[in-house]
Amino acid sequence: xxxxxxxxxxxxxxxxxxxxxxxxxxxxxxxxxxxxxxxxxxxxxxxxxxxxxxxxxxxxxxxxxxxxxxxxxxxxxxxxxxxxxxxxxxxxxxxxxxxxxxxxxxxxxxxxxxxxxxxxxxxxxxxxxxxxxxxxxxxxxxxxxxxxxxxxxxxxxxxxxxxxxxxxxxxxxxxxxxxxxxxxxxxxxxxxxxxxxxxxxxxxxxxxxxxxxxxxxxxxxxxxxxxxxxxxxxxxxxxxxxxxxxxxxxxxxxxxxxxxxxxxxxxxxxxxxxxxxxxxxxxxxxxxxxxxxxxxxxxxxxxxxxxxxxxxxxxxxxxxxxxxxxxxxxxxxxxxxxxxxxxxxxxxxxxxxxxxxxxxxxxxxxxxxxxxxxxxxxxxxxxxxxxxxxxxxxxxxxxxxxxxxxxxxxxxxxxxxxxxxxxxxxxxxxxxxxxxxxxx
Ligand code: S3P
Numbered sequence: 001x002x003x004x005x006x007x008x009x010x011x012x013x014x015x016x017x018x019x020x021x022x023x024x025x026x027x028x029x030x031x032x033x034x035x036x037x038x039x040x041x042x043x044x045x046x047x048x049x050x051x052x053x054x055x056x057x058x059x060x061x062x063x064x065x066x067x068x069x070x071x072x073x074x075x076x077x078x079x080x081x082x083x084x085x086x087x088x089x090x091x092x093x094x095x096x097x098x099x100x101x102x103x104x105x106x107x108x109x110x111x112x113x114x115x116x117x118x119x120x121x122x123x124x125x126x127x128x129x130x131x132x133x134x135x136x137x138x139x140x141x142x143x144x145x146x147x148x149x150x151x152x153x154x155x156x157x158x159x160x161x162x163x164x165x166x167x168x169x170x171x172x173x174x175x176x177x178x179x180x181x182x183x184x185x186x187x188x189x190x191x192x193x194x195x196x197x198x199x200x201x202x203x204x205x206x207x208x209x210x211x212x213x214x215x216x217x218x219x220x221x222x223x224x225x226x227x228x229x230x231x232x233x234x235x236x237x238x239x240x241x242x243x244x245x246x247x248x249x250x251x252x253x254x255x256x257x258x259x260x261x262x263x264x265x266x267x268x269x270x271x272x273x274x275x276x277x278x279x280x281x282x283x284x285x286x287x288x289x290x291x292x293x294x295x296x297x298x299x300x301x302x303x304x305x306x307x308x309x310x311x312x313x314x315x316x317x318x319x320x321x322x323x324x325x326x327x328x329x330x331x332x333x334x335x336x337x338x339x340x341x342x343x344x345x346x347x348x349x350x351x352x353x354x355x356x357x358x359x360x361x362x363x364x365x366x367x368x369x370x371x372x373x374x375x376x377x378x379x380x381x382x383x384x385x386x387x388x389x390x391x392x393x394x395x396x397x398x399x400x401x402x403x404x405x406x407x408x409x410x411x412x413x414x415x416x417x418x419x420x421x422x423x424x425x426x427x428x429x430x431x432x433x434x435x436x437x438x439x440x
Contacts, residue, residue: 010422014409017436020261026249028053028078028242029269030427032204032299034103035180036240037061037082038111039212041070042187044086045237052080052242055399055427057101064108067092068117087188087234089115095156098123100355100397100426103177105155106135110181113144114188116161123155126355126397132157135178138169139185142193166191166231173350174323176201179227183209183216186229194228196221201323202273203227207298212236241296243269247327247400248428250277253306254331254407257286258338259436262307270302276324278304280332284312284339314341314384322347327354330404333362336382337371338411345379355426356396365393365405369412390414399426406435 033053038061040047052058052074062072062080069090071083089111096119098105105123109132112119122128133153136146143165148157166189171178174197183205186193200220206227210216212235218227249265256263269275270290278288286308293302314336317325325332329348336343351358363375371386388411395402395418402423409416424431 010420012406012418012421012432014406014416014418014435015438016410016412017259018439020255020259020263020410020436022252022256022263025266026244026252026268027055027428029245030055030058030247031103031176031202032208032242032269033058034061034101034107035204035208036242037065037080038107038184039208039235040082040084040237041065041068041089042087042111043084043212043235043237046081046083047237048239049080049082050239050241052078053245053427054078054429055425056099057104057426060097060099060101061104064096064098064104067094067096068111084237087115089117091117092119095120095122098127100124100126102127102130105132106177106181107184109135109146109157109159110139110184112159113139113146114164114185116164117159118161119159121155121157121159128155131353134171134173134175135181138171138178138182138195141169142167142182142185142189144185164189166193168194168196170196171198174199174201176205180205183227183229187214187231187233187235189231192228192230194226196224196226198224199320199323200225200273202271204271204299209235211298212238243267243296243299243301245269245427246274249304250328250331251403251407251428251431252434253281254335254404255410255435256306257281257308257312257335258407258410260308262305264303264305266303267301268304270300270304273324276321277328277332280315280317280325281306283315284335285310286312311385312339314339314343316344318344318346318379326350327400330358330362330400331407333366333380333382334404334408337366337373337384337386337388337408339384341384343382343384345381346376347378349378351379355398356401358398358401361394361396361398361401362404365401366408368393369405369408369416388412390416392417392419395420395423397423399423399428403428403431410436
C-alpha cells in the first residue's frame with residue numbers, strides 16, 4: 001500500500017448511526033461529466049452541461065478545458081457552459097495538471113496527441129504512479145509521439161506534435177479511459193479509427209459521440225468488442241443532462257444495506273456497464289427496485305431503491321462483469337464483511353492500479369476493523385460476518401476506499417477513525433454530511 005499523500009491529511013471519526021433512510025439525488029456522473037466537458041471543448045459553439053459533477057476531478061477537467069482554449073462559466077444552479085474551440089485546441093501555456101484524475105489524464109492525451117498540440121501533462125503523487133503506457137502505446141501506433149518517465153509509462157508526459165493517422169488498435173486490458181483516448185484521437189484523423197478491447201468497458205463515449213452527431217459503429221467479436229469512429233469529425237454543441245453517478249449512489253445504497261435502512265436515488269444512471277453492482281446486491285439478498293426508466297442523451301436513467309430486509313449472503317464476483325462494477329469493488333468488499341459466508345472477488349487486477357492499490361488498501365482497512373480477509377493477486381476474499389472493532393484506518397488518498405470503510409463503520413461497535421477522509425471530495429462532496437447521526 002502506498003503511503004499517505006501530501007494534502008490528504010484530514011481525518012473523520014465515524015460513529016455507528018441508526019437506520020439510514022434517503023430519498024433524493026446524488027452528484028452528477030463523473031465519467032459522463034469529464035466526457036461532456038471535453039466534447040464541448042471540441043464542439044463548434046456553446047454547450048450547456050446540466051448537473052455537472054461537483055467533485056474535484058470534474059473541476060480539474062474544467063481547468064484543463066480552459067487551458068486548451070475552451071471558455072467555461074459555472075452557473076449558480078450547478079450547470080456549466082462551455083464555449084468550444086471547433087476542434088482548434090490551443091497549445092496550453094503551462095503544464096496541464098490532471099491532479100487525481102486518471103480519466104482526465106488519459107482522455108487529454110488522446111485529444112492533445114490527436115490535435116498535434118505540444119503539451120506536458122502531469123498529476124498528483126497518486127496519478128504520477130499510475131500506468132500511462134496502456135494509452136501511449138496504442139496512440140503511438142497511430143502516429144503519436146510522447147515522452148514520459150519510466151520509459152514512457154508515467155506522468156509527467158510530453159506530447160510532441162506529429163501527423164496523426166487513422167487505424168485499428170487492440171488493447172491488452174478492457175479500459176474505457178484508453179478506449180476513449182483512441183476514439184477522441186480518431187476525431188482528428190482521416191478515415192476509420194477503431195479500438196478492439198478484450199471485454200466491453202463502459203460505453204459512455206460511444207453513446208455521447210453518437211448523441212453529438214459523430215458516426216460511431218460497434219460490434220462484438222468472438223472474443224472482445226470493436227468500436228469505430230470516422231474522422232475528421234466535430235461533436236456538435238448541445239445541452240447535456242448528466243445522470244446521477246451510480247458509483248456515488250453505491251455508497252448511499254451501501255449505507256442503507258448495512259444499517260437496515262432504505263435508499264432511493266432519483267435520476268441515477270443505470271447504464272448496464274456501470275450498474276452491474278445492483279445485480280450483486282441482489283445476489284447478496286438486497287431488494288433492488290428500478291422505476292421510471294428514461295433515456296438522457298443516449299444514457300439510461302431511472303429511480304433506484306435499495307433495502308436489505310434480511311442479513312446479506314456472500315457472493316462470488318469475477319469474470320466478464322468485472323469491468324462493469326470495477327469502481328464498486330471496494331464497497332462490495334466492505335459489504336461482504338457483514339454478509340454470511342466467504343465472498344470472493346477475482347479477475348480484478350485492475351484494482352491494483354487505481355487511485356491506490358485498492359486490493360492492499362481494502363485488505364488493510366478491513367483487517368484493522370477486525371474483518372477476516374486476505375488478498376489475491378487479482379482480487380480479495382472476505383469471511384463474514386465479521387466481529388468488528390473500533391479502529392484507525394487509512395484512505396490512502398483514495399475516495400472510494402475512504403467511503404467504503406465509512407459505510408462499514410456504521411456496523412462497528414465503536415468509533416472508526418478514517419485518516420485522509422477528505423479524499424471523498426474527489427467524487428462525492430457532501431458524503432460525510434450524509435452519514436446517519438451517531439446513536440450513542
Ligand atoms: C473510467 C474508467 C474506469 C474507471 C474510472 C473511470 C472512465 O477506468 O475505473 O473510475 O471514466 O472512463 P479504466 O478505464 O482504467 O478501467
